Amino acid sequence: MALKTTHPVLGTRALNRATLDRQLLLRRASLGAEDAVSHLLGLQAQNTKPPYYALAARLEGFRPEDLSSLMESRAVARIVTMRSTVHTHTARDAVALRGLAQSGAIDRELAIFVGRKGLDGVDLDRLAALSRELVEERPRTPKQLREELLKEWPGADPLSLSVAARCLLPLIQVTPRGLWGRPGQVALTTTDVWFGRDGGEAADVDETVLRYLGAFGPASVRDMQTWSGLTGLREAFERLRPRLALFQDERGTELFDLPDASRPDEDTPAPPRFLPEFDNLLLSHADRSRVVSSENRSRTWKGNQAYRVFLLDGFVAGRWHLAETKARVTMTIEPFEPHGSGRDAERQRAELVAEAERTLGVLAPQGVPYEIGFGTPEL
Numbered sequence: 001m002a003l004k005t006t007h008p009v010l011g012t013r014a015l016n017r018a019t020l021d022r023q024l025l026l027r028r029a030s031l032g033a034e035d036a037v038s039h040l041l042g043l044q045a046q047n048t049k050p051p052y053y054a055l056a057a058r059l060e061g062f063r064p065e066d067l068s069s070l071m072e073s074r075a076v077a078r079i080v081t082m083r084s085t086v087h088t089h090t091a092r093d094a095v096a097l098r099g100l101a102q103s104g105a106i107d108r109e110l111a112i113f114v115g116r117k118g119l120d121g122v123d124l125d126r127l128a129a130l131s132r133e134l135v136e137e138r139p140r141t142p143k144q145l146r147e148e149l150l151k152e153w154p155g156a157d158p159l160s161l162s163v164a165a166r167c168l169l170p171l172i173q174v175t176p177r178g179l180w181g182r183p184g185q186v187a188l189t190t191t192d193v194w195f196g197r198d199g200g201e202a203a204d205v206d207e208t209v210l211r212y213l214g215a216f217g218p219a220s221v222r223d224m225q226t227w228s229g230l231t232g233l234r235e236a237f238e239r240l241r242p243r244l245a246l247f248q249d250e251r252g253t254e255l256f257d258l259p260d261a262s263r264p265d266e267d268t269p270a271p272p273r274f275l276p277e278f279d280n281l282l283l284s285h286a287d288r289s290r291v292v293s294s295e296n297r298s299r300t301w302k303g304n305q306a307y308r309v310f311l312l313d314g315f316v317a318g319r320w321h322l323a324e325t326k327a328r329v330t331m332t333i334e335p336f337e338p339h340g341s342g343r344d345a346e347r348q349r350a351e352l353v354a355e356a357e358r359t360l361g362v363l364a365p366q367g368v369p370y371e372i373g374f375g376t377p378e379l
Contacts, residue, residue, distance in 0.1 A: 007246045010218060010255065013266035015290040016314045021262050022215050023281050024058035025273050025311070031059055033066040034090060037076055040215050041208075042087035042097065044283065045078055048178050050276035051088040053308075056362045057273045064180035064363060071175055074194060078173040080166060083229040083283075084109045088178070091195050098170045098191065099202025105229030110167035118157025119164060126152075131165035132190060139174045139187040142166075181365070205236045210258065216284050218247050218257035227284035253287065270314030272348075272355040277306040282316070292316040296336055310355075312348060320356075329370040331356055349374075 010018070020026045024036065036059055037043060043051040052064045067088075070076040074091060081087045081097045084105035089097060113119060119127075127149065134140055134148050142162045149161040165171070172194040176184035192198050212224050221237050224230075237244075237256055247255040257263070275281060281291055288297060292309075296316055300307050307319040310333065318335035333352060353372055360370045 007248045007254065009250060010247045010263070011250055011266060012289055013314070014263065015218065015249065015255075017264040017266055017268050017270065018218060018257075018262065019216060019281070019285075019290055020270055020311075020314055021264050022217060025281070026264065026268065026270055028060040029058060030061075033059065033062065034070050034075055037067075037070075037088060038090045038093065040280065041211055042081065042089040042093060042280075044278040044280050045086045045088045045178070046278055047276075050278060051178075052180055052363060053274070053276035053359070054279055056359055057275055062362065068180045068182075071178055074196075077191075077194060078178050079170065079191070080106065082227060084167075085278075086173070093203070094172065095170065095191050095195070095200035096203035097208070099200070100205065100208060101229060102202070104231065106167050108229075110164060113157075113160045113163050113167075116157070116160065118160030119153075120156075122153050122156055122161070122164070124164065124168060127161070127164055128168040132169055135165075135169070135171065135189045136193050139189045141185055141187050145188065205233070206240055209233070209236050209240055213244075213256060213258050214261065216280075217261060218245075218255040218263070219285060220253050220255055220287070222253075222286040223284070226286040227280070249287070251287075270311065272352050273311045274320055274355060274359050275309050275311065277308050279309075282306070282309070299336060310352065312352070324365075327368070329360060329364045329368055331360060331370065331372045332376070333372065333374050334376055335374070 017026065023040070024031070029036065031039070033055055036055060043054045045051050052067055055062050055067060067076070076088055076090050077094050078086055078088050079094045079098055081089060081094070081101045084101070130149065130152060131145065134145060140148070145165060146158040146162045149165070150156065150158060153161065166188075170191040171188040172191055174187050174189055174194065176182045177186055178184070191200070209224065212227060213219060216223070216227060221234050225233055240256070243259070245257045245259045247257060249255060282288060282300065292300060292315065300309050300316060300319070308321065309316045310318055310320050317337070318333065320334065321332045323330040323332070333356065356372045360372070364370045
């Protein structure tokens with residue numbers, strides 16, 4: 001929105017460095033995995049490996065066993081929350097943020113499936129009650145849940161039944177799904193059963209605004225709406241306005257931030273980082289120019305699938321690909337632009353290789369050799 005009053009302007013590089021700092025990407029943090037997952041308000045987790053790569057890029061001394069052990073102890077879990085997508089959350093946030101997200105993208109997704117008439121004649125209250133009974137009896141795969149629900153509503157669309165159940169209930173993806181190096185299909189139960197407690201309150205909106213700014217700020221109202229899938233957040237920002245620092249970007253969009261939050265100088269060095277597909281760094285602002293240029297944004301997606309990307313000087317500069325066999329792991333680094341020649345190009349290439357080696361040293365299977373190359377991967 002264009003402003004009548006003028007706040008201090010934060011340019012693109014200043015926003016980039018502030019966001020990278022909040023995202024633990026300017027330097028690796030000496031945090032435990034659980035604290036990092038909490039600070040980041042969860043990790044995008046449509047696939048099972050991205051949370052591990054996300055933490056490897058952000059934490060000093062991270063090992064995949066750190067996150068796996070938290071999942072096995074039920075301190076963190078996989079659940080549909082923000083934007084009606086799967087996230088890895090702490091136990092507290094799995095309950096609280098799932099409750100907050102209900103009135104946003106989750107309810108909208110439910111309305112879409114109801115509107116397709118695949119649920120004609122289905123009583124949603126009965127569907128929720130029966131689904132709860134089934135998954136609390138024992139964890140069920142979506143296929144198993146559909147088969148049971150079809151006994152009650154044989155004329156309904158099977159997919160609509162299981163999606164509706166997921167939208168109506170806070171369903172955890174139980175382990176071994178999501179554990180490092182262990183296969184596991186999606187099987188569901190409720191947060192009540194998984195965490196061993198009844199219910200729990202939805203996250204407070206104002207508190208979540210402050211936490212969002214701490215992890216993604218400075219940011220606009222629309223930015224947080226993009227991250228959360230919620231609407232109507234303007235009122236919360238207005239309530240908090242007296243407590244927040246105010247800025248604007250170069251286009252005049254009003255930005256909010258925590259007064260004592262770090263906003264590093266725009267020339268602060270930003271080391272290379274390899275990010276997984278769907279990393280929240282790229283999904284949590286309406287205006288993503290702070291991390292990826294408009295020219296390159298379309299190169300980070302194909303259809304509805306996100307590529308893995310890497311950062312150079314803080315911005316998305318290319319894609320990376322991983323080919324894994326029992327005998328070898330091969331990472332192919334695909335820059336968007338040629339590195340050119342000269343000392344700067346050599347230095348960037350060396351820094352990328354060093355970061356790639358560090359990443360694979362943490363996440364490649366033990367005892368399996370790996371190699372790193374540049375170019376376009378063979379398909």
